[in-house]
Structures are given as structure tokens and as C-alpha cells.
Amino acid sequence: MRLELARRIAITIGALLIFRLGSHIPLAGLSVRADLNSTNILARLSVLSLSLIPYITAAIIIQLISVVWGRVGALERSGEAGRRKISRATLILTLLLATFQSFGVASGIQSIPGLVTEPGGWFLLSATATLTGGVFFLVWLSEQITRHGIGNGIALILFVGVVVTLPAEVAGTLELVRRGGISANVALLAGGISSAMVIVVILVERARRNVAVEYAARQAGSRLLPPRSSVLPIKLNSAGFLIPSTVTPWVFYLPLALATFIFGQTPWLAVAFDHMQFGRPAHMIVGAIAVFVLAFVYTACVLDPERAANTLREQGGAIADVAPGEPTAAYLDRVVTLTTVIGAVYLAAISVIPEALVAYGELPYFFGGGSALIVVCTILDLETQVRGYSLTKPGGEYL
Template sequence: MKSELPRRIAITIGALLIFRLGTHIPLTGLSPQMQAGLLLSSGAAARISIFALFIIPYLSVAIVMQLVAVVWGRLSALERSGEAGRRKIARFTLILTLLLAAFQAFGVASGLQDVPGLVTEPGGWFLLSATATMVGGVFFLVWLSEQITRHGIGNGLALILFVGIIVSLPADIAATFQLLGQGAISGSLLLLLAILAVVGVAVIVLVEGARRNVPVQYAARQAGTRLLPARSSVLPIKINSAGFLIPATVTPWIFYLPLVLATLAFGQTPTLAVAYDHIQFARPLHMILGSIAVFVLAFIYTAYVLDPARIAEVLHKRGGAITDVAPGEPTADHLDRVVTLTTFVGAVYLVAVSLIPEALVAYGKLPFLFGGGSALIVVCTILDIKTQVRGHSLTNPGGELS
């Protein structure tokens, strides 16, 4: 039987091409002239296409569910109860996605019909059709990402985010060279940016692959009719156990959600206008609050992913013990110290990745720069694809199933 790796790669590429095609399909009801212009402009088309909401509503709800599970033990227990529990959470996530996507889509559609000359026939029918189309686009992308995850290569959600980021890179590079030609930036500054980009990617690759290995000894035990001998192993703990999506995605909510709620309650007051101005990207307050938020979120989510008490319990059940540490509570305390120190390093790393590009824009007088969150998504997605491709290659050496 032939290796399935080429089939998985083909499915992944085909699904991503479908996604890109959808970003060039404008919503129905727009004026013919506007539709023609949108088809020629990928950036604008993506904003007013059938995928105008992208996959953000689903991603936002999924992240909120994970954060709620951190503080609500019942939801956490349901997630860890098995396949049935995870299906319940998935259904609830989709229901909340429907509500959030419908709310956002209605707001977008209302804004579009207020633009003179953009919509052919403004009114209730356009609002209904545009809202339904954008909500359908979100759920189609959710389905498409699941097909990539199941039948393709890599994580579907991460790959769709990856493509959404990468497609804008050529235009950004062209704009940078245009500024260089106009004398807006110097050649030495551009060279510095290139060096920082290479160093940044190297650091991300290094840290994302780094592990703190805790030595573990397993005693000899009986497994059915077999006697498993004593063996040595390690418990690997990632330096960045918080990943990249939660710190990068949730941090902006901390800035803007309170202000949005305050605006809805009190209207656009001068105080809120000043607050909005101070939390814009590359402003000092934005950098300070953003760094604190990323640091705290890294600790909160790592505490959910790596529970020392639960790990110690699992080790004890499997006959394992950390070298020179007594089982039970001493093991949990030892793991807690290791995880805390490791998480501190990972949190500092995440803060640096998010803060350095913003500081360069703020104080280096750069017009724009590839964001730290975007860089994390791109690099981590590539690393994940590399790992999966290597796994399939080892499983199917020489194109044959072993």
C-alpha cells in the first residue's frame, strides 16, 4: 500500500486553496463596480467576502472555554472525562460560536449598508442574507479546519491562521522596499530588521523545542501476564507550555473589551477617547499592560495544562517516582517548583517576543513590523508540520506501510 503522506499533503493544499478562493468571493448585494474592485484586491476582498469574519468567532469562543475551564473545575472535569465529555464541550462551543458570529456579522452588515454606493439595495433582505452568509463562512472554515486536522497535515486552525498571516507578507515586504526607495527608512535599518527577524525566528525555534527533563524511575510491575522490568525515563516539561494562541489572542481583549462595554453603556465620552488613544499599539501603556497580561496568562494557562498534583498521582499509579524524591505530596511539591521556574522562563520569553517588535515600532520609528504573535503562529505551525511529516515518513519508510 502506498504511503498516505502525499494524499494528506494534497488534501491540506486543496483545503487551503479553497480557503483562499473564498476570500475573493464578495458578499451578495454589493454594487457590481465594488464587486469587480474587490475581486482584484485580496486585502479588501478578505474583509468584505463570504469569509469576512475569518475563523475568529470560533477561535475566540474556544479560547474562552479553555480559560473558563482553568477556574471552573466542573468544566475541566468534563473535558477530562473522556470522548463524551469532549463532545458536549464541542457542541456548546459551536452554539456560542453561532451566537457570537451572528452578532458580529449583523454589525458588519449594518456598517456595510451605511457606506454610500457599496450596497445595491440596503434594507432587511441585505442584512439577513449578508449575516447568514458570513455566519455560514465561519462554520465552513471550522469544518474545513477539522478536515485538515483529520485527513491532512498539521492543525487545521493553526494552518488557516498561518495562511491568513503569510498572504500579507509579500505586500509588506514590497511596501518596505518602497519606503527604502523613498528614503523613509535607511538601508542600515532594513539590514538591522533582517538580522532581528532571523535571530527572532531562531530563538522561537530553540525555545519551542526546549524541554526540562525530570528524571523518573519506574519500578518493575506486572501487566497482565507480562512482567515489566524496572526502567529509567524522563518527564519532559516544555519551556513554553502556554503555547502561543492564548497569550497572543486574549491579551487584546483585556485592553479593548472593558472599553467597548463602557462605550456601549456611556457612549463615546472624552475620557474613553483618551483611554482608546493610550492603549493603541506602540504606546507605552499598551506595552506595559500587554507585557503584564502575557506574563500572567502564561502562568494561568500553564497551571491548567500542567497540574503537579495530578501528574504526581499519575506517576504513583504507574509505579513511577522522581529520582531522590518521595512519592505523593513531596513529588507534587517538587514538580510545582520545577513547573514554576520553567513557566517563569517561558513567560519572559513570550513577553520578549511580543514586546520587542512593538518597542521597535514605538522607539525605532518603524512604519510597521511583523508582530510577535504572528511570528509565533507562523513558526510553531511550520514546526508542527515538520513533526507530522517526519512521523508519517518514519511510519511509511520508502513509500510502503511498515
């Protein structure tokens, strides 16, 4: 193993260990004498409880805004100065979302009898500041992993958050089987469905629609580059794994939370919250629609057929039987639309099917679609980065 690669892996492991350590640091002001009904809640209330969800949501919202607001999109493509402004706007939106969510969490746990030592304004302020600060600490830590480690820092932190819960969830399922809560056949069926889901995710995430491109001979400085053939790969799922696992829950609960803040606890809001609980038909229907629509919008942000057509023309490339310029952009737009339909249906299915099986099939819930996407996509990205790094450093030192 190369020394540089080993150094990066060591930095990544160290940063992830820091993340896990922080996940066990409890919020200040919680009572260690909380009753048994509050034990599970107490165990989850660490300074890093919000994880990176507010930051990821803010980043995706900014990207979606850049699709519908050309000025923001142009700013993103204007160079380093424009990207810094986009980054600053993302952090500001992260602060707003994290503060809003932190205040909601602090208010909720303060209302649980015996969980907070001294309820009141000071606890609300300190808990909100602590949870919000935890989000920004993880943003910084993920950037260090991306710059100095191996892999994408955000994806790896989400990946670890999923993986560390799997042993306990599997053990809980086995305990249910031992006590007779569910049959062994049901547990095996759940494991088989989870395995099949992982296989489907791997196949789809590796799938590409390759568009054949022919490059004419052209002059590059003093060299004459000969004609060559290539492909333009288009992923079936260009929206990635973040939309179903991070953004969609905000579609459910942010409007309801805002309505509660404005109107208070009203009967119709209580009914709406009840219908939006996990496993309810409204939750699954709205979730599937949200994932499908957001997948299209996000793909439009990351794949621009017109820009790809202009890049091909500048590099002397052309698609067979398609004229350069506007016809090429129209052709690529049709291809991207068709592949996005497949990708959006896949994301919606991978999000809703496990929930439906848990709600109506009496299966134990221990590996959802969003978790499968995070785990598989992170592993595939790590494999690509390690292989690419090794191939680009053929003369490096070895351990």
C-alpha cells in the same frame, strides 16, 4: 514518499486552496465603485474576514473556565460524552462571539460613505449572517484537515493567513526604501530583527525542562518489565502561540465595545480607544500583562502536577529523591511554575518588543511576534507529524 502521506498532503493543500479562494469572495452588498479611500477596506472584506479568531477565543475561554470551575474540568475528563458537551459549549460561545463581531464589522463598514450599495437593516442582517457563517465554515474545514490531512487544521489556516501577506509587506518595505521613506539600513535592521526573532522562537519552542524519572520493575500481564530510566519533558512555553495572537486583542477591545454599546459614543470612551491603539504605551502595557497572566492560567489548564504525580505512581515511576504522591506533585508544581515564568516572559516580550520597535524605532511593520509564533510553531508541528507518521508506517507503499 508514502502513498498515504501523499494523500494527506494533497487533502491539506486542497483545503488550504479552498480557504484562499474563499478569502477572495467579497461580501454581498458592497459597492464596486467605492472611492480610493475605501479600496483597501474593500479588498479585505471577504466572507471569511473573521477567520478562526472567534472559535479559537471561545475554545480558550472554555479551557480557562475549566481551570477555575472544577465541574467543567471534570466534564472535560469524563470521556467522550463530556468532550462532546465541551465541544457543543465551545460552538455556542463561538456563535455569540462571531455574531457580536460580525455585527460590529457590518455596522462599521455601513457607516463608510459609498462602500455599501444599500445600507440598512437588510445589509446588517445579511453581512452578519455571512461573516458568522464564514467562521463556522472554517471551523469545519480545519477539522477536515486535522482528521484527513496532515498537521493541525486551525494552525495551518492561521499560518497561511500570515504567510500570504509577507510578500506584499516586504515589497511595500522595499518600495519605501526606493522612494526614500526609510533608509536601507533601517530596512536591513528590520529584517535582521525579524530573523533574530524567528531564531529565538525556534530555540524556545524546542526547549524542554527534562525531569528524570525512574521506573521500578513491574508485572504487565505475563511479562516482567525491567527497571528503566526516562524523562518527563516540560516545555518552556506550554501556553503555545494562540494567546498572544488571538485572545489578547479581545482583552483590549471587547470591554470597550460593550461599553460603547451600553453608553454610546462618549468622550471618555473615545479617549480609551485612542490609548488602546497599536503602538501606544497603554496598549503595550496592558498587552504584556494580559499575555503574562493568560499564559499562567492556560498552562495551569494543560499541565496538572497532581494528575501527573498520580499517573507516575500508577505506572511505578518516581522522581529521584522525591517521595511519591503529594511531594511529587509539589515538586512538579515548582518546576512548572518556574518554567511558566520563563515562558510567560518570553511570550510577553515576543508580543511587545516588535510593537515598541515599530512605534518608537521607526521600523516598518511586516513580521510581528504573534505572526512569528504562528509560522514557527506550525512548521515545527508539521515536521513532528510527518516524521512520526513515517516512522509508524515502516512497511507502507511508496510512490
